[in-house]
Amino acid sequence: MTTTRGVAVLGSTGSIGTTALRVLARQRDRFHVAALTAFTNATLLRAQAHALAPTYVGLAQNGAGPYDAGWRTGAHCLVEAATRDDVDVVLNAVVGAAGLDATLAALERGKRVALANKETLVMGGHLVRAACIRGGGEVVPVDSEHSAVLQCLTGRPGAEVRRIILTASGGPFREWTRDELRFATLSDALQHPTWSMGRKITVDSATLANKALEVIEAHHLFDLAYDRIDVVVHPQSVVHSFVEFVDGSVLAQLGAPSMELPVLYALTHPERVPDTGVPPFDPREHSPLTFERVRFEDFPALQLGIEAGRAGGAAPAVFNAANEQAVAVFLAGHIGFHDIASAIGAALNALGVLPGDTRDALVAADAAARCFVMERFAC
Numbered sequence: 001m002t003t004t005r006g007v008a009v010l011g012s013t014g015s016i017g018t019t020a021l022r023v024l025a026r027q028r029d030r031f032h033v034a035a036l037t038a039f040t041n042a043t044l045l046r047a048q049a050h051a052l053a054p055t056y057v058g059l060a061q062n063g064a065g066p067y068d069a070g071w072r073t074g075a076h077c078l079v080e081a082a083t084r085d086d087v088d089v090v091l092n093a094v095v096g097a098a099g100l101d102a103t104l105a106a107l108e109r110g111k112r113v114a115l116a117n118k119e120t121l122v123m124g125g126h127l128v129r130a131a132c133i134r135g136g137g138e139v140v141p142v143d144s145e146h147s148a149v150l151q152c153l154t155g156r157p158g159a160e161v162r163r164i165i166l167t168a169s170g171g172p173f174r175e176w177t178r179d180e181l182r183f184a185t186l187s188d189a190l191q192h193p194t195w196s197m198g199r200k201i202t203v204d205s206a207t208l209a210n211k212a213l214e215v216i217e218a219h220h221l222f223d224l225a226y227d228r229i230d231v232v233v234h235p236q237s238v239v240h241s242f243v244e245f246v247d248g249s250v251l252a253q254l255g256a257p258s259m260e261l262p263v264l265y266a267l268t269h270p271e272r273v274p275d276t277g278v279p280p281f282d283p284r285e286h287s288p289l290t291f292e293r294v295r296f297e298d299f300p301a302l303q304l305g306i307e308a309g310r311a312g313g314a315a316p317a318v319f320n321a322a323n324e325q326a327v328a329v330f331l332a333g334h335i336g337f338h339d340i341a342s343a344i345g346a347a348l349n350a351l352g353v354l355p356g357d358t359r360d361a362l363v364a365a366d367a368a369a370r371c372f373v374m375e376r377f378a379c
Contacts, residue, residue, distance in 0.1 A: 006034030006086045007267070008056070010078055010102055011093035012048055013041040015198045016116045016142065019259045020091050021048065023267070026277050031089070031267060035081035039094070042067050056081050060098070078102040083109050089267060091142070092117045095200055096324050097317075097366050100124055104359070107137030114266035116142035118213040119324075122309075123317040123362050125220030139221065140266045145214055146221055147262035148240035148253035154270050156245075158223060165242040166214055167234035168294065169194050171206040174235060178298050184337040186330065194237040194257045200327055207340055208294070209323045212305020216316055219309055226310050231302070233292040255281060301341040308348055314356030314365035315348060321369035322347035329377050339377070347372045 007024060011017045017038075024031050035056035038045040042059055046068060049057045058077025059067050067073060072080060075098065082090045082102040090106040091114040092099050099117035104124070106113050108131050115121070121128055121139075132138060141147055145166045153161070172191045173181055189206040190199060197205070204210035211231055218229050237257040244250045255261050261278050296303045301323065308319035326343040329335050335343075347369045354365045 004028070004030055004032045005088040006084075007031050007089045007091060008035035008037075008081045008084065008087040009033060009091045009093065010037045010081060010099065011039070011095065011117075012036040013038040013044040014093055014095060015196065015201075016093035016259060016263070017091075020093065020263050021052070022277065023260050023263045023275070026275055027264070027267070027273070030273065034086045035084055037077050037081050037094075039098075055086055056084055079105045082106040082111070082113075087111065089114055091263070091266070092120065093142070095198065097123055097321060097363075100127075100359070100362075103128060103139075104131045107131035107139070108135035110136040113137060113139050114142050114263070115139050116263075118143065118210075118217055119320050121217045121220045122213050122320045123366065124359065125216070125316075127359055127362075128220065140269050141217070141221055142259070142262050142266045143214060143217065144240045144255075144257075144259065144262045146217060146241070147265055149218065149222060149243055150269065151253045151265065152241070152243040152251040153222070160245050160247075161222075161224065161228070162244045162246050162248075163228040163230060164218060164222065164224065165230045165232055165244065166211065166218060167237070167239055167241060167291075168208065168211045168231055169205065169237045170233040170235055170292070171208065173206055173299075174233065174292075181298060182336075182338060186333060186337075189330075189337055193235070199331055200324070203327045203330060203340075204323070206337070207301040207323075208299040209301040209305060209327075209340070209344070211294075212302045212309075213320065215306050216309040226306060231294050233294055234289070235292070236286060236289055238286045238289055254283075256286070299341075301344055304341065304344050304348060308352065311352060312356070313352075314354035314362060315352040317356055317362045317365045318347055318351045318354065318369040319344060321366040322373050325370040325373040329373070335377055343373050343376055346376060 033052040033054050037058040040061045058072040089112045093116040097119045103120040242252045308315040322344045326340040355361045
């Protein structure tokens with residue numbers, strides 16, 4: 001009898017978490033859900049727990065219930081779920097900086113982390129690398145762009161790579177002029193043309209801050225200098241990334257804009273397994289494929305994030321936290337779309353030189369950036 005591998009899904013009620021559960025439901029001969037955690041959505045978490053019967057259920061937000069007897073509550077439930085003995089793979093789909101500690105703890109215990117939590121690597125990429133070395137764990141990316149790079153690189157030495165090119169959809173404002181962007185509303189920002197995602201990441205896609213986070217992630221995942229990581233706008237979201245090799249050859253990974261394939265590959269890498277939920281690819285259906293330059297001048301959050309990555313220290317954590325807080329204020333309807341990037345820039349100017357060599361230093365920088373943004377908007 002084949003033993004299935006236990007999976008902890010952190011953030012099981014979000015868009016990536018629910019996608020992961022659909023994938024896992026089709027792979028029951030290989031995986032079982034051992035643990036589930038959510039932040040506040042107790043109703044959906046209850047339905048998931050009743051359907052899947054995990055051995056551990058956690059609700060990270062105290063008072064977000066009502067919750068069932070036997071559930072664990074509080075922020076510590078993320079780490080508890082990630083470090084259980086019956087968990088082999090941790091799928092970290094938590095939104096924001098809250099995912100860092102669970103990733104580090106899982107890696108220290110030698111587990112595979114299927115990482116959909118961008119902020120973990122952005123805040124503490126060097127800490128993640130050290131945790132992998134100490135504990136023997138591994139990080140496999142879930143983001144479609146990084147999954148594409150990994151698939152192109154698997155079995156090839158990094159010395160053969162000249163550069164990688166991450167694709168960006170351009171978001172809902174790809175064709176908007178600079179003057180039009182001044183009047184962009186929350187409703188406009190949430191109308192992503194190709195992907196169905198949570199509200200925060202959808203806004204990040206609209207500002208291109210999401211692509212900045214991915215550039216920093218790629219730097220840490222693939223040990224590449226920032227001048228070897230490029231971004232190109234690809235509105236169809238079919239080509240997920242390119243890898244250019246030193247001889248001039250270029251490989252790309254293509255697929256319909258669905259997160260099910262990168263989730264599955266993160267679970268099974270380097271193997272490929274059949275999955276009936278991923279439809280066959282028809283190049284005619286997705287043609288034509290077009291590519292455009294990034295308008296850095298109209299979407300300043302992208303350049304701010306790349307510069308923060310280059311600066312290192314606490315700057316990436318400040319960028320991430322300032323962006324998270326500014327997006328939260330934007331989602332609450334208190335500021336305009338253009339205020340997000342201006343808040344990020346101001347926070348980096350004020351706090352970007354803070355130390356970032358330890359986990360506690362990064363957490364302090366994160367908190368300082370959030371406070372800075374809240375005070376800026378008098379929230």
